[in-house]
Amino acid sequence: MSEPLLSVRNLATGYGDLRVVWDVSFDVLPGQVTALLGRNGAGKTTTLRAIAGLNKVQGGSVLLRGSDISGTPAHKRIRAGIGMVQENKRVFKRRTVEANLLLGGYARGVGRKSLRTALDEIYELFPVLRTRASNPAGQLSGGQQQMLAIGQALMGKPDLLLLDEPSAGLAPAIVGEVMASVQQLKQTGLGVLLVEQAVEAAVGVADQVTVLDIGRIVMSGSASELDDVEIIKDAYFGRA
């Protein structure tokens, strides 16, 4: 088994001095998806923000390829290979699809030469974005806009992608499309931490599953062990 890309160890985090997450541990391996599940307010986004460097690590540690990055500022974590797509991330609707991708690259400090290669890789992954490259992003479907938001993060050439509820606000039929994109991302060797409330959809692409409730882990294991979605839901709704 390969070495973890990301290891979260006994993480405690929150907002300022307020603690909302306690003793959370899990790994993300290269080419795999770890799904972080749980109901509203469980602490999923807070955990993701601590990994990205947007919330302080109050206790425990965050390791990237074995190096402790718990105190590293957010912009350096991007350079170290962490990409993030925030929940309900909006694209610039009047700008073209390609302009949105390029802006994603500029924002992450990618050099002019690498921008073209990064663009080509994203178009290969999401051919629909190439087809719609010169259309305003606002003309894309909800699912395609989510692919574009993922594409913007990929412009920074991350090894680890933090995806916060990519299914939020999408019709159930479109959620499948977005999860198919996540499946493709795995095949490029990227490690993905997928925060979701849509349990079935997330478990379908996940290799590892961690369920949080009220800031603590209530269940974790490999997706094949936890393939009974009802058991996950019991933990999720505190029925276990």
Ligand code: ATP
């Ligand atoms: P959701 O699906 O609603 O995003 P979540 O599992 O991601 O849920 P978090 O957003 O991590 O949950 O919230 C965890 C707890 O932290 C909640 O009790 C929430 O009220 C609190 N919280 C979130 N943002 C802040 C903030 N900026 N300041 C203080 N507390 C916050």
